[in-house]
Amino acid sequence: MLRLYGMQSSGNSYKVRLLLARLGTPFQLVDVDVLRGENRTPDFLIKNPEGRVPLLELPGGRHLAESNAILVYLAEETRFLPADRLARAEVLRWMFFEQHSHEPAIAAARFWLKLVRGGRDLRTHDIDRWMEEGYAALRVMERHLARRPFFVDGTLSVADIALYAHTHVAEEGDFTLDGFPAVRDWLARVEAEPGHVGIDWHPEPAKPLVPIR
Numbered sequence: 291m292l293r294l295y296g297m298q299s300s301g302n303s304y305k306v307r308l309l310l311a312r313l314g315t316p317f318q319l320v321d322v323d324v325l326r327g328e329n330r331t332p333d334f335l336i337k338n339p340e341g342r343v344p345l346l347e348l349p350g351g352r353h354l355a356e357s358n359a360i361l362v363y364l365a366e367e368t369r370f371l372p373a374d375r376l377a378r379a380e381v382l383r384w385m386f387f388e389q390h391s392h393e394p395a396i397a398a399a400r401f402w403l404k405l406v407r408g409g410r411d412l413r414t415h416d417i418d419r420w421m422e423e424g425y426a427a428l429r430v431m432e433r434h435l436a437r438r439p440f441f442v443d444g445t446l447s448v449a450d451i452a453l454y455a456h457t458h459v460a461e462e463g464d465f466t467l468d469g470f471p472a473v474r475d476w477l478a479r480v481e482a483e484p485g486h487v488g489i490d491w492h493p494e495p496a497k498p499l500v501p502i503r
């Protein structure tokens with residue numbers, strides 16, 4: 291069975307839970323609390339030298355890090371990753387945009403302002419930059435989505451899942467989506483697709499084996 295190391299409140303970990311839930315793929319979830327340094331233990335660093343979650347453990351014991359790489363791996367040959375060469379490249383284009391232009395501002399603001407106690411005081415000097423870069427990313431999304439239901443080819447893909455994870459909780463990082471009607475409509479469309487689960491969802495814990503007598 292797949293094993294996912296993640297943190298419940300982490301948007302990057304949520305991306306992977308959301309895709310696995312939509313696929314109906316069973317997996318075991320291992321909670322790693324990065325706020326308590328559980329991602330920096332020698333054991334965890336052997337699995338992922340970067341010491342970050344999410345981290346996927348495959349049945350053979352190999353590990354795959356980076357949320358968007360995990361999404362692409364899991365989405366292969368499913369409706370969430372197109373086979374067409376250009377459409378596939380467009381999915382990757384939006385996933386690179388998410389990691390380069392969106393997540394570093396929108397996820398970082400939420401992490402420090404909502405999840406880390408005292409984070410607002412620790413990172414005061416970063417807040418203006420997060421706001422400037424985060425709103426710039428939201429404006430790009432707004433322009434793109436004003437004429438399309440989803441990011442690529444009119445259908446939900448891992449590009450939407452990657453961008454949904456942090457956008458739907460952007461307000462927890464002091465952003466407002468009031469001026470972004472197309473983004474808000476897109477969030478609602480993603481939520482209306484089959485198999486949607488919220489960030490608080492986690493799979494049933496694996497049941498202990500009952501010995502056969």
Ligand SMILES: N[C@@H](CCC(=O)N[C@@H](CS)C(=O)NCC(=O)O)C(=O)O
Pocket residue numbers: 297300301302303324329341342343344355356357358389
């Ligand atoms: N680019 C990575 C970022 C992963 C990341 O930053 N994870 C955070 C939690 S959301 C983490 O593990 N932080 C702990 C640390 O960096 O020490 C991805 O998309 O998976």
